[in-house]
Amino acid sequence: MGHRDHGIDRREAAGLGPREARERFRAGLSVPTSGFSRGYTQANLIIVPKEQAFDVLLFAQRNPKSCPVLGVLDAGETSGPLLAGGDIRTDVPAYTVYENGVRVAEPADITGYWREDLVTFIVGCSFTFETALMDGGIAMAHLEQGVNVPMYRTSIRSAPAGSMSGPMVVSMRPIPASRVADAVRITSRYPAVHGAPVHVGNPAEIGIEDLARPDFGDAVEIPEGHLPVFWACGVTPQAAVMESRPALAIGHAPGHMLITDARDSEYQVP
Amino acid sequence: MGHRDHGIDRREAAGLGPREARERFRAGLSVPTSGFSRGYTQANLIIVPKEQAFDVLLFAQRNPKSCPVLGVLDAGETSGPLLAGGDIRTDVPAYTVYENGVRVAEPADITGYWREDLVTFIVGCSFTFETALMDGGIAMAHLEQGVNVPMYRTSIRSAPAGSMSGPMVVSMRPIPASRVADAVRITSRYPAVHGAPVHVGNPAEIGIEDLARPDFGDAVEIPEGHLPVFWACGVTPQAAVMESRPALAIGHAPGHMLITDARDSEYQVP
Numbered sequence: 145m146g147h148r149d150h151g152i153d154r155r156e157a158a159g160l161g162p163r164e165a166r167e168r169f170r171a172g173l174s175v176p177t178s179g180f181s182r183g184y185t186q187a188n189l190i191i192v193p194k195e196q197a198f199d200v201l202l203f204a205q206r207n208p209k210s211c212p213v214l215g216v217l218d219a220g221e222t223s224g225p226l227l228a229g230g231d232i233r234t235d236v237p238a239y240t241v242y243e244n245g246v247r248v249a250e251p252a253d254i255t256g257y258w259r260e261d262l263v264t265f266i267v268g269c270s271f272t273f274e275t276a277l278m279d280g281g282i283a284m285a286h287l288e289q290g291v292n293v294p295m296y297r298t299s300i301r302s303a304p305a306g307s308m309s310g311p312m313v314v315s316m317r318p319i320p321a322s323r324v325a326d327a328v329r330i331t332s333r334y335p336a337v338h339g340a341p342v343h344v345g346n347p348a349e350i351g352i353e354d355l356a357r358p359d360f361g362d363a364v365e366i367p368e369g370h371l372p373v374f375w376a377c378g379v380t381p382q383a384a385v386m387e388s389r390p391a392l393a394i395g396h397a398p399g400h401m402l403i404t405d406a407r408d409s410e411y412q413v414p
Numbered sequence: 415m416g417h418r419d420h421g422i423d424r425r426e427a428a429g430l431g432p433r434e435a436r437e438r439f440r441a442g443l444s445v446p447t448s449g450f451s452r453g454y455t456q457a458n459l460i461i462v463p464k465e466q467a468f469d470v471l472l473f474a475q476r477n478p479k480s481c482p483v484l485g486v487l488d489a490g491e492t493s494g495p496l497l498a499g500g501d502i503r504t505d506v507p508a509y510t511v512y513e514n515g516v517r518v519a520e521p522a523d524i525t526g527y528w529r530e531d532l533v534t535f536i537v538g539c540s541f542t543f544e545t546a547l548m549d550g551g552i553a554m555a556h557l558e559q560g561v562n563v564p565m566y567r568t569s570i571r572s573a574p575a576g577s578m579s580g581p582m583v584v585s586m587r588p589i590p591a592s593r594v595a596d597a598v599r600i601t602s603r604y605p606a607v608h609g610a611p612v613h614v615g616n617p618a619e620i621g622i623e624d625l626a627r628p629d630f631g632d633a634v635e636i637p638e639g640h641l642p643v644f645w646a647c648g649v650t651p652q653a654a655v656m657e658s659r660p661a662l663a664i665g666h667a668p669g670h671m672l673i674t675d676a677r678d679s680e681y682q683v684p
Contacts, residue, residue, distance in 0.1 A: 194468075197468050198464075198467050198468040198471065201468065201471050201472060201475065202471060202486055205471065205475075205483050205486060206486070213475050216472055216475060216476070218576070306488070335683070413605070413683055
């Protein structure tokens with residue numbers, strides 16, 4: 145929690161192209177990616193052995209708000225059109241490795257964990273629509289406060305799929321009461337990156353006890369006159385992994401996303 | 415080709431609830447379903463053994479225009495929330511059975527083919543947005559002419575996924591030149607049932623040699639002043655099955671859809 149030293153200033157981060165950003169992460173930069181590569185789509189990862197892959201893809205199909213799949217790398221593939229010239233094992237700022245549902249490491253690269261049977265799911269991230277919100281004059285508190293976005297497990301259950309079940313995880317952004325409708329309208333246009341909020345206001349109604357203690361990321365202060373607004377989050381598959389305990393699964397570290405070559409506008413609906 | 419004896423008149427078919435319609439099909443009615451159960455979502459089927467299921471679901475993820483998945487029944491399941499109280503083996507007017515990619519039967523029920531390892535994919539169908547088009551004053555030529563909608567293989571290749579590859583299949587509806595923009599606008603609002611057209615006008619540009627000889631369904635006459643407009647079609651997975659030759663796959667018979675309990679409005683975007 146608290147202000148982080150990003151080793152890169154906010155303006156520079158916003159101006160990096162996706163390939164440049166991935167190169168920085170490959171070279172060792174390990175920071176949350178909110179605000180990076182303005183206009184480019186950010187993504188969550190969930191990587192599992194082929195034998196788990198159908199359950200994960202079906203889980204995503206049944207939970208499109210939290211798990212909008214942007215792309216899938218076949219077993220053993222480490223690159224693809226969303227990260228041209230990149231390497232999924234090194235190009236994300238930080239990863240989380242789970243064995244039997246327990247987080248065993250948070251490495252900066254996963255080359256040592258790689259296996260030829262691993263299938264990578266690239267899942268839309270709400271950092272993508274933050275550009276559109278800011279263009280609409282709605283400030284992002286976590287960026288203003290220099291911290292990672294706060295994320296929470298909720299009492300909302302995901303639809304199960306085979307071996308995969310767990311709670312929906314949400315991200316939270318404080319929004320001025322007068323702009324909640326605009327935030328809904330703007331983010332509705334991006335269903336592939338979680339779309340409209342799943343909840344506005346009282347966190348207790350979705351099982352969040354204390355906004356000051358997020359399950360992932362950092363707490364943010366809620367300014368006077370703002371409501372907490374909650375969006376489905378691509379950490380949801382990791383919450384399912386923790387509950388469903390497959391032998392191996394790898395995700396991004398929450399808030400530390402893959403920056404793809406896709407433009408936000410590609411995922412915008414009318 | 416030509417006018418069919420539906421054993422049911424158009425007005426009665428439009429007024430049937432989805433459960434009633436499924437009961438009629440279960441009892442033996444075997445007709446194309448365009449115009450049935452006005453306001454309810456119609457769906458394509460692709461049913462494969464569990465070992466093929468990941469490839470089919472990934473194929474759908476990579477080809478969302480032609481294969482928008484509305485629901486998946488787990489291995490051996492024969493019912494689900496999209497067909498409450500129904501049975502996927504009997505409630506569709508006609509099926510197509512493929513062995514090694516070859517069509518071997520077009521039965522009215524598939525109880526005799528059923529296996530506990532079969533996974534059913536329920537895929538959105540463009541018959542769904544026909545209601546919205548007609549509400550917009552755009553007539554459906556195949557309904558006026560009393561035939562099944564015409565469908566064609568194209569020269570557009572689907573994105574492959576594992577063992578699955580093949581051409582995109584499209585449905586065609588003649589639209590008055592002055593209403594093409596409206597047809598695009600209206601159908602764009604239904605991405606889960608194929609959404610906007612993939613092509614307008616000259617069929618040769620997408621590899622269709624003769625509109626009068628569709629690959630599936632029936633030919634329709636194109637009235638004076640109309641353009642042929644082409645939408646991605648949920649027969650596309652069957653075209654992939656024909657090319658990829660899995661040991662067993664079952665689809666609906668083209669134009670003979672599952673009528674689901676979901677209302678069209680559930681799949682409408684702003």
